[in-house]
Amino acid sequence: MGMTITEKILAAHAGRDRVEPGEIVMVDVDVVLANELSAALAIDEFKKIEGATRIRDPEGAVFVPDHFTPNKDITTAKLVQRVREFALEQNARWFEVGRAGIEHCVLPQNGIVGPGQVIIGGDSHTTTYGALGAFSTGVGSTDVAVAWAIGQTWLRVPPTVKVTYHGRLRPWVTGKDLILYTIGQLTVDGATYMAMEFHGDALAELPMAGRFTMANMSIEAGAKNGIFHPDDITREYLGSVGHNRYTEFRSDPDAAYERDVEIDAGTIEPQIAFPAIPENTRPVTEAGTVEIDQVVIGTCTNGWIEDMREAAHVLRGHHVDPRVRCIVVPGSQEVQRQMVKEGLMEIFLDSDCIVSTSTCGPCIGGHMGVLGEYEKCVSTTNRNFVGRMGARTAEIYLANPAVAAASAVSGRIAHPDEVASPVAAG
Amino acid sequence: MEKLRGRVxxxxxxxxxxxxxxxxxxxxTDPKELARYCMADLDTEFIKKIKPxxxxxxxxxxGCGSSREVAPLSIKASGIGGVVAPSFARIFYRNAINIGFPIFESAAAYEQIDEGDEVEIDPDTGTIHDLTKGTEYKAAAFPEFLQTIMSRGGLRGYAEEELARQSAS
Known part of the structure; x- marks a missing residue:
């Protein structure tokens, strides 16, 4: 019996020839990520571990404060100070305001993550790096602390659900729509404890941005990790960020899967997830009339330059509806720089959007765009749970950047066709 | 481990x-303060009505969603003895084990136990006893490795032993 890509990566990091789904293994960890929230608790825990004084592999320990940064208030400023002191004292990798952005964009762009690695992070969307063919998963702070101390973590080898997308994507359809549709099909616990392995000819030309989005949101189906096989698009991306030494793993043709899901991607329309659970998806054309108060475009799920281009393409020559606030959140300093170069910044400003610093703020109801009572928001973020972006009575609708931009212009949930013509395929 | 007993x-x-x-x-990060906001957006009365x-x-x-370890920490700090559910989201599951907070997987218990029932749980055997109804349920057994972690009060104990072993060899 063959093995899946996930099983092969875990076996290689457990010093084993093979591993079986369900067994618990201790694996070597290549990268341990923490943001200021998960790091703060992890540091407390690390200091309690008898015998632990130094991070075993400081080069693989990455810190990106991004949730409440630039510091929201004195409390969060003190929290970040504490994390900064620890990271610098440990000679770990520290990415702060001005040289950073949102963790899940920062790590790939700095060439830190790549195929074949085991990556854990104190953030559930650490699944993002599976887009590069890595095993990558979110963990809690105690896991982070222990991985700093011993360089290993415990993992239950997940069974794999194989999701295959057939056909040619329709205009405006992106990785976001594919993953929203898939979560709608599988439900939010359809892949709990499992790996989601993405396949199919519909993904062959999907840019890295779309793959990052899909892996990012695999957690919203409950998955432990989402994973793609590296191909030429992956290799070109890795070359562009200077990540040149890596091992590619591939699933064997006779690997065993827990479940096979076949999706006719050619029939999928742009999707929208209604409140208050990401599985509550439907085509945008079936949304009905939903007037909105705010739009958020960007963050770790859709904060890549490709996402910014799509949103700007729709917004060009239009104005955001006067009753709507449209907040654009590039994923990183790098993305923002590219936006300036390509003239996207001007398009956003001319169409009455605000371009925010890179932060998780609005997505977690932290700062920089918190929703008030009964407000409705179309957002390219990843979760539409009750209270996620602010008041408990606020409603969040998840969509791709073009849908979000069209909705901002229309003042209600809108299909991009209502505002612009699609760009040529690709 | 000590038996848990309380109202559901x-x-x-x-x-x-x-x-x-x-x-x-x-x-x-302070557990006592976290406890004050436990279940804040689920049930605003929660922290007022529960007893240790x-x-x-x-x-x-x-526990689906974020990796925030403050989620099981806030429940633990609120005084809740344990959580019973048919399944747990995986990060919540490992966080609970890592911090030594008791969780039990049982679909039957969820279906049949009602709010207000008095239950007693034996963490060592996974037996959930509904004292109000006089019924009994068996939670799924934890893999041996996880039992080891839990018996040490969490993952820290495992890490300490590992470090001690490495420095001795």
Missing amino acids: WKYGPNINTDVIIPGRYCHI GDIVVAGGNF
Whole structure:
């Protein structure tokens, strides 16, 4: 019996020839990520571990404060100070305001993550790096602390659900729509404890941005990790960020899967997830009339330059509806720089959007765009749970950047066709 | 481990970490303060009505969403003795084990136990006894490795032994 890509990566990091789904293994960890929230608790825990004084592999320990940064208030400023002191004292990798952005964009762009690695992070969307063919998963702070101390973590080898997308994507359809549709099909616990392995000819030309989005949101189906096989698009991306030494793993043709899901991607329309659970998806054309108060475009799920281009393409020559606030959140300093170069910044400003610093703020109801009572928001973020972006009575609708931009212009949930013509395929 | 005994508070499926401890409180690290906001966006009365030792019984995929360890920490600090659910979201599951907070997987218990019932749970055997109804349920057994972690009060004990072993060799 063959093995899946996930099983092969875990076996290689457990010093084993093979591993079986369900067994618990201790694996070597290549990268341990923490943001200021998960790091703060992890540091407390690390200091309690008898015998632990130094991070075993400081080069693989990455810190990106991004949730409440630039510091929201004195409390969060003190929290970040504490994390900064620890990271610098440990000679770990520290990415702060001005040289950073949102963790899940920062790590790939700095060439830190790549195929074949085991990556854990104190953030559930650490699944993002599976887009590069890595095993990558979110963990809690105690896991982070222990991985700093011993360089290993415990993992239950997940069974794999194989999701295959057939056909040619329709205009405006992106990785976001594919993953929203898939979560709608599988439900939010359809892949709990499992790996989601993405396949199919519909993904062959999907840019890295779309793959990052899909892996990012695999957690919203409950998955432990989402994973793609590296191909030429992956290799070109890795070359562009200077990540040149890596091992590619591939699933064997006779690997065993827990479940096979076949999706006719050619029939999928742009999707929208209604409140208050990401599985509550439907085509945008079936949304009905939903007037909105705010739009958020960007963050770790859709904060890549490709996402910014799509949103700007729709917004060009239009104005955001006067009753709507449209907040654009590039994923990183790098993305923002590219936006300036390509003239996207001007398009956003001319169409009455605000371009925010890179932060998780609005997505977690932290700062920089918190929703008030009964407000409705179309957002390219990843979760539409009750209270996620602010008041408990606020409603969040998840969509791709073009849908979000069209909705901002229309003042209600809108299909991009209502505002612009699609760009040529690709 | 000591037996747990208390009154049941019951909730539905897919209780996510955002309603257990909303993002606006996630910068808090002091357990006592975290407890004040436990279940803030699920049940505003929660922290007022529970008593130490009470048990939460909820639907499947409990704790889905964020990796925030403050979610199980806030429940633990609130005084709740343990959570029973048909399944747990995987990060919540490992966080609970890592911090030594008792969780029990049982679909039958969720279906049959009602809010207000008095239950007793033996963590060593996974037996959930509904004293009000006189019924008994068996939670899924934890893999041996996880039992080892739990018997040491969490993952820290494992790490300490590992470090000691390495420095000795």
